[in-house]
Amino acid sequence: MNLIIMGAPGAGKGTQSEMISAREKIPAISTGQILREAMKAGTELGAVAKSYVERGDLVPDEIVIGIVRDYLMSEECKNGFILDGFPRSTAQAEALEKMGVKIDAVLSIEVDDERIIRRMGGRRVCECGASYHTDYLPPKVDGICDKCGKSLYVRADDKPETVRNRLVNYHNQTEPVLNFYRERGLLVTVVGQEKVEDTTECVRKALASVGK
Numbered sequence: 001m002n003l004i005i006m007g008a009p010g011a012g013k014g015t016q017s018e019m020i021s022a023r024e025k026i027p028a029i030s031t032g033q034i035l036r037e038a039m040k041a042g043t044e045l046g047a048v049a050k051s052y053v054e055r056g057d058l059v060p061d062e063i064v065i066g067i068v069r070d071y072l073m074s075e076e077c078k079n080g081f082i083l084d085g086f087p088r089s090t091a092q093a094e095a096l097e098k099m100g101v102k103i104d105a106v107l108s109i110e111v112d113d114e115r116i117i118r119r120m121g122g123r124r125v126c127e128c129g130a131s132y133h134t135d136y137l138p139p140k141v142d143g144i145c146d147k148c149g150k151s152l153y154v155r156a157d158d159k160p161e162t163v164r165n166r167l168v169n170y171h172n173q174t175e176p177v178l179n180f181y182r183e184r185g186l187l188v189t190v191v192g193q194e195k196v197e198d199t200t201e202c203v204r205k206a207l208a209s210v211g212k
């Protein structure tokens with residue numbers, strides 16, 4: 001299965017991608033996570049991405065398109081993949097189409113802005129890529145990642161003023177991508193629920209409804 005997961009920041013894309021990835025045994029490719037790792041490692045890519053990510057702006061299309069192209073052409077993706085956080089602009093969607101990779105479905109998790117802002121305050125992440133929420137998806141031990149045992153932290157771009165900018169960018173630059181896929185008959189939408197397991201169930205049903 002070749003799947004794209006879309007949604008506003010904090011809608012639950014990463015959490016649902018991880019679950020589908022574990023269930024279907026296909027890799028989840030998160031462009032945000034790749035950029036954060038590059039920033040932490042201090043690579044050239046990280047240095048370029050840093051100012052955009054920290055402001056809550058989109059990293060230039062040609063950079064992320066190059067990253068995704070390399071991943072999709074790799075051996076790891078030959079049995080399928082989940083794209084989490086890409087494409088985020090119509091130019092990225094067009095570039096993906098030109099790569100000639102068949103997309104089976106595009107799942108959009110819809111959560112309104114007010115709930116996004118409320119939720120983001122409780123988000124905690126781990127450098128291994130795992131994501132938690134103090135109320136909706138707490139780790140077993142407070143502040144510690146269930147998967148790798150490292151300390152959890154608040155993402156620098158999760159502060160309220162940056163979240164607001166990320167939402168503006170989502171509405172202006174990313175929402176048009178939903179239409180791009182709607183026109184191609186690939187879009188499936190689910191309403192993000194308060195409880196993670198309820199969203200997971202909605203996602204499962206939505207994918208089953210399109211035979212995935």
Ligand code: AMP
Binds near residue numbers: 052053054061085088
């Ligand atoms: P995410 O972890 O998906 O919320 O992404 C975190 C940040 O990484 C975003 O706010 C952007 O600055 C950057 N980013 C991630 N994916 C993309 C993309 N497809 N295009 C441009 N910027 C991206």
